[in-house]
Amino acid sequence: MKFEYLNKKLAIIGAGYLQKPLVLKAKELGLEVHCFAWEEGAVCKPLADCFYPISTTDKNAILKECLKINIDGITTIATDIAVPSVNFVAQQMGLIGNGDCNSLVLTNKYRMRQVFDRNQIRLPKFVRINESSPVFKEDSFRYPLIVKPVDRSGSRGVKKVDESSGLELAIKTAQKESFVNDCIVEEYIEGDEVSVEAISWKGKHYVLAITDKETTGSPYFVEVAHHQPSRLPQKIQSNIIQETEKCLTALGVKNGASHSEFRIDPKGDVFVIEVGARMGGDFIGSDLVELSTGYDFLKGVIDVSLGYFTTPKKTYNKCSGVYFLSKERSHLQPEITSGTEKYIVKAQMTNPEIRCLTCSDDRSGYLIYQDSHKVIL
Missing domain, CATH: 3.30.470.20 (ATP-grasp fold, B domain)
Structure with a gap:
């Protein structure tokens, strides 16, 4: 073990197969590993030094345990859902992160596109569809379109729509997959x-x-x-x-x-x-x-x-x-x-x-x- 890792405690948010490479690397370096996730699918539970059956989104409960442990760092890989908890705990404990205020933007495709738009970054034409703005103004967009939930990954709820007859079902499917019943519709970019x-x-x-x-x-x-x-x-x-x-x-x-x-x-x-x-x-x-x-x-x-x-x-x-x-x-x-x-x-x-x-x-x-x-x- 290198000196810089001696007695260091690392919190990893998530314990499924996506986090397994991270847990194994941390253990290889000699770190004390603390994993937070529900037990179902927690393949990292036997690999970590300590496991906490706490939802990856319950940032206050995670913070409470991390303060007790006095962790030296917190991270996650390959999943967006854990990012807000990582940033929240890092900010509260004065650790390295990206700031709790950025989490809503980093995990919401609509808010992210608003930031890109404001900063004149090239992106497909888009609109948000939710309960407060349920109407899609079809004549201002060019088919084909892509419909996707604002807050999911792994292609869940994502569908290409070539004509208007398939749009309503695609929107309903994307909203159903979304944690907040929210989706975006954007023009499809060939290439x-x-x-x-x-x-x-x-x-x-x-x-x-x-x-x-x-x-x-x-x-x-x-x-x-x-x-x-x-x-x-x-x-x-x-x-x-x-x-x-x-x-x-x-x-x-x-x-x-x-x-x-x-x-x-x-x-x-x-x-x-x-x-x-x-x-x-x-x-x-x-x-x-x-x-x-x-x-x-x-x-x-x-x-x-x-x-x-x-x-x-x-x-x-x-x-x-x-x-x-x-x-x-x-x-x-x-x-x-x-x-x-x-x-x-x-x-x-x-x-x-x-x-x-x-x-x-x-x-x-x-x-x-x-x-x-x-x-x-």
């Missing part, structure tokens, strides 16, 4: 989709990787694969990096990981879709960044939460990626179950039932690779 992993320290942003995404396409756009590094032209990648930095600054993201999503239209214009003040899920942040660059992103996130920071260094350039198993991609099953190819880093069946995809929860397994070139399966 490539990427995400950007970055880490920030005191307002300075360091882009680590741009990830090319593959999705099921219309109507649900569930992500089926991710690949690093991006194959987009360098000029477009430079624009994406600039837009990422503008978005993070506008949203008040000063410390820790971020995951930003963009679409690039056929003309090469970059449109922001959304930004999360946390590491990306789907193994992008926890696995792919280190596999493609050599930078230990998990350790970087932990270090920031504890008040340490070292400028990220990429020690090599390799290709990495993840493929997800579904009925649409059932040809992947032999690769996942055998796991014998040299490029396979990790592979697992997560559900014996292979289903069609309507959201990321429908995926049945995954395969993570690293190679000198992009692996096409």
Whole structure:
């Protein structure tokens, strides 16, 4: 154990499979780990030093325990729902975070778009639909449209609508998935989709990787694969990096990981879709960044939460990626179950039932690779 981690206590909000890489890394560093989550699905419970059966959204109860423990840092990865609790506790205890006042913006797609609009950041035309403004003025928008809840991830409740006949049902579905019965409708941008992993320290942003995404396409756009590094032209990648930095600054993201999503239209214009003040899920942040660059992103996130920071260094350039198993991609099953190819880093069946995809929860397994070139399966 390095001296800086000696007797340090880290609170991790969440204890599901998304947090498992973070818990394992913290334990590897020698930290005392305290996890907060409901017991159902808490795979990290036996891995943590202490587990608290408290909702990830109950920030006051979490704060009460963190004060008793006298934690040295607090963080989460790959989930938006825990971000408000992380920021609240960090602010109350004088720890590293992004400020409790930013949480509503960082976890609400409508408020986020308002910030982008005010800061003249290019984004699709959008409108909010809720109980107080239930009418969609169709003649001022261009089809196709994307309908999504304001506060969910993993493609839950997201649907592309090509004509007006399908709009009402899509809105009702998105509102039902929303925690606050709220959704947005925005014009669909044709083109490539990427995400950007970055880490920030005191307002300075360091882009680590741009990830090319593959999705099921219309109507649900569930992500089926991710690949690093991006194959987009360098000029477009430079624009994406600039837009990422503008978005993070506008949203008040000063410390820790971020995951930003963009679409690039056929003309090469970059449109922001959304930004999360946390590491990306789907193994992008926890696995792919280190596999493609050599930078230990998990350790970087932990270090920031504890008040340490070292400028990220990429020690090599390799290709990495993840493929997800579904009925649409059932040809992947032999690769996942055998796991014998040299490029396979990790592979697992997560559900014996292979289903069609309507959201990321429908995926049945995954395969993570690293190679000198992009692996096409």
